[in-house]
Amino acid sequence: MITRSPDIERASADLASTLPETLRPLARIAFDYRWSWSADGAALFAAIDARHWTRTAGNPLRLLTEAPRASLQRAAGDTELCRRIAALAAELQAEHERPACSDPARPVAFVCAEFGVHGSLPIYSGGLGILAGDILKQASDLALPMVGVGLMYRSGYFHQRIDASGLQHEYWIDSDPERLPCARVLGPDGRPLTLHVPVADEDLVVQAWRVDVGRVPLYLLDTNVELNSEAGRWVTARLYESNRSIRLAQYAVLGVGAVRLLAALGIEPAVYHLNEGHPALGVFELFARERARGLAEDAAWHRVRERVIFTTHTPVWAGNESYARDEVLTMLGRLADTSALAGGREAFLALGRVDPADASQPSGMTPLALRCSREANAVSARHGQVSRAMWRVLFPGRAPEGVPITHVTNGVHVPTWLSAPMRALLDRHLGAGWLARADRPETWAAVADIPAEELWAAREAARTHLVEMIRRRVIADRLRRGDPLSYASAGAGGLDPQRLTIGFARRLATYKRLHLVGLMPDRAIALVGGPRPVQFVFAGKAHPDDSAGKETVRRLFTLKAAPVVAGRAAFLEDYDIPLAGHLVGGCDVWVNVPRPPLEASGTSGMKSVLGGGLQLSVLDGWWAEGYDGSNGWAIDGRVDDDHGAQDWRDAGALYDLLEREVVPMFHDRDAHGIPQRWVAMMRRSLMTNGPRFCAARMVRDYADHLYGLGPLPR
Numbered sequence: 001m002i003t004r005s006p007d008i009e010r011a012s013a014d015l016a017s018t019l020p021e022t023l024r025p026l027a028r029i030a031f032d033y034r035w036s037w038s039a040d041g042a043a044l045f046a047a048i049d050a051r052h053w054t055r056t057a058g059n060p061l062r063l064l065t066e067a068p069r070a071s072l073q074r075a076a077g078d079t080e081l082c083r084r085i086a087a088l089a090a091e092l093q094a095e096h097e098r099p100a101c102s103d104p105a106r107p108v109a110f111v112c113a114e115f116g117v118h119g120s121l122p123i124y125s126g127g128l129g130i131l132a133g134d135i136l137k138q139a140s141d142l143a144l145p146m147v148g149v150g151l152m153y154r155s156g157y158f159h160q161r162i163d164a165s166g167l168q169h170e171y172w173i174d175s176d177p178e179r180l181p182c183a184r185v186l187g188p189d190g191r192p193l194t195l196h197v198p199v200a201d202e203d204l205v206v207q208a209w210r211v212d213v214g215r216v217p218l219y220l221l222d223t224n225v226e227l228n229s230e231a232g233r234w235v236t237a238r239l240y241e242s243n244r245s246i247r248l249a250q251y252a253v254l255g256v257g258a259v260r261l262l263a264a265l266g267i268e269p270a271v272y273h274l275n276e277g278h279p280a281l282g283v284f285e286l287f288a289r290e291r292a293r294g295l296a297e298d299a300a301w302h303r304v305r306e307r308v309i310f311t312t313h314t315p316v317w318a319g320n321e322s323y324a325r326d327e328v329l330t331m332l333g334r335l336a337d338t339s340a341l342a343g344g345r346e347a348f349l350a351l352g353r354v355d356p357a358d359a360s361q362p363s364g365m366t367p368l369a370l371r372c373s374r375e376a377n378a379v380s381a382r383h384g385q386v387s388r389a390m391w392r393v394l395f396p397g398r399a400p401e402g403v404p405i406t407h408v409t410n411g412v413h414v415p416t417w418l419s420a421p422m423r424a425l426l427d428r429h430l431g432a433g434w435l436a437r438a439d440r441p442e443t444w445a446a447v448a449d450i451p452a453e454e455l456w457a458a459r460e461a462a463r464t465h466l467v468e469m470i471r472r473r474v475i476a477d478r479l480r481r482g483d484p485l486s487y488a489s490a491g492a493g494g495l496d497p498q499r500l501t502i503g504f505a506r507r508l509a510t511y512k513r514l515h516l517v518g519l520m521p522d523r524a525i526a527l528v529g530g531p532r533p534v535q536f537v538f539a540g541k542a543h544p545d546d547s548a549g550k551e552t553v554r555r556l557f558t559l560k561a562a563p564v565v566a567g568r569a570a571f572l573e574d575y576d577i578p579l580a581g582h583l584v585g586g587c588d589v590w591v592n593v594p595r596p597p598l599e600a601s602g603t604s605g606m607k608s609v610l611g612g613g614l615q616l617s618v619l620d621g622w623w624a625e626g627y628d629g630s631n632g633w634a635i636d637g638r639v640d641d642d643h644g645a646q647d648w649r650d651a652g653a654l655y656d657l658l659e660r661e662v663v664p665m666f667h668d669r670d671a672h673g674i675p676q677r678w679v680a681m682m683r684r685s686l687m688t689n690g691p692r693f694c695a696a697r698m699v700r701d702y703a704d705h706l707y708g709l710g711p712l713p714r
Helices: 006-016 025-030 033-037 041-048 050-055 060-066 069-076 079-097 127-141 230-234 244-264 282-292 297-306 325-337 344-350 365-371 381-390 420-429 441-449 452-481 485-494 514-518 521-529 547-561 577-586 604-610 643-667 676-692 695-706
Strands: 108-111 146-151 159-162 168-171 194-199 202-213 216-222 271-275 308-311 375-378 501-505 535-539 569-572 589-592 614-618 632-635
Touching: 006 025, 006 060, 006 202, 025 060, 025 079, 033 041, 033 079, 033 127, 033 202, 041 050, 041 060, 041 069, 041 079, 050 060, 108 127, 108 244, 127 146, 127 202, 127 216, 127 271, 127 695, 146 244, 159 452, 194 244, 194 325, 202 230, 202 244, 216 244, 244 271, 244 282, 244 325, 271 282, 282 297, 297 308, 308 365, 325 344, 375 381, 375 695, 420 441, 420 452, 441 676, 452 485, 452 501, 452 569, 452 577, 452 676, 501 577, 514 521, 514 535, 514 547, 514 643, 521 547, 521 643, 535 577, 547 569, 577 604, 589 604, 604 614, 604 676, 614 643, 614 676, 632 643, 643 676
Parallel strands: 108 146, 108 271, 146 216, 271 308, 308 375, 501 535, 501 589, 535 569, 589 614, 614 632
Antiparallel strands: 159 168, 194 202, 202 216
């Protein structure tokens, strides 16, 4: 059973002892990320010392330990600020005291390689991790008993710098868990709780850190322990490490370590939810435990499958990693030996092959997870179709529709991704407690009655906040790249808070097709330099090993030679959660042009919806379900094997829509300066997409249809 953690309580008590008395409630708040989606959480910490809040990347522990004593004393004497602190502390306490909606002794164990909870916890890279963070937050909001397990990456994911030519450069910054809002998990003897995972010739010693995400504990496994070899300590150093052997070691620590940790903590999950294939090796630990209880092999596998749910996110073969026999056995041979499989190492390898009988095939995590789970799902309706066709080979004799992969379309955590102006507006009009009803269409029906001038004012306020942020960043970014001062200054002076702002920000894999924006340079330059100019904002990272992805950015930078581009287009470096929040909240139009059918779901557009942004996207992933002809714009989502022809056709469609529909609608104003047709589309987008693509609907779907918990109470 999950309880309030003595480790967190100890850490918060230590912090409280260093603070002025009236600020001491902040210590417990700082160790509970529930503050991050409270309406006043971030603003409250910023009020203590805005400069240090920014310098610490929104890390409340660092703020309270590093801010000047004078700032803390001033805050301690601010009666209104202390009232807000008490109110937030009471809000968080009330959240923890609500009764659970299912058996708290049998939580859902959600295991994932990355978690994007907040920018101050750098253990995520992109969409997979941010989705995982949103699921934990929504489970907390629904009082659904859940425990997360991931890895404590000391160096996290890479940071990005772009040079003047547009070439991406990577660097890593080590983070110290002692300076993060988490606590080392201790055993009954007061010493760090440890477990062991066999990797190569070493029994890795693994410790754990606990992070509180509201009511949901997130445990992060860490091999940076002095008893381990240098290579062993490196296993949990970097997210998506390029070294294949280290990645296999990470998968063992994540999957096997998750099962062993929860057992050591006395937590018996009702179900293990494997979010992507990275933790799939955990099924062997579950199997070995069932065998140790005396079950025969078939019965043990049946028991394992009854407890495992698997979500696949990758609709291409290349994205589902596989490893040659020697690679697997070198790193995981001893794990195979202790798995209690009757067939030993051969059976271990076979479960990960597409054809178990073909010993020449490599082994992969996705086939293993599909074979060893009770339920498997894709993350949108179209992705479900693609996944069933793709993995039909594992189920010979079945038609694609008979392949046991369903879908639960992704959703986003509404309180996290609402821009401040839109949250204030919806709080006024949707009724008290509306966030708890965000998955109900009737909740959003009230948007129809919000006056157009108020909706437009919220949109303009969010765009203004975005442009102000870009102006602050763009000069430093450009000077750091070595651009001329005139070009750097144009970025700050040329961006206009009243101008139609178009955003494109996501992981820069080639299938995302950022290059379409620059495929017709004359039309792009005409848009930013015309009589009704627009401004573009770009952001995103290519994986360090993805040279093709890096090339898309470099090709985009060739447009900077046009003088008009300097002040009306910006590429923002080092895309992360805080930057994403600004972009999805502030952009008027969110562009997404993946090559169909390769967009499993996508969630950035769902976040943009919450800020009143309108979608201009290919009919793939979630937008194939969300678009209804009146709530945004769409580009054909048909599959075309002639990629060159498809790119030219889709680039043409993108610019046709921008030139003929988007720009004219934005500038079609009434006597009061309100673009009534635009606002009508905003209303329609909020009303149709808000309830369908929120995390509350998604987590309820998981609980009802996959976890077997039945409909959660409302």
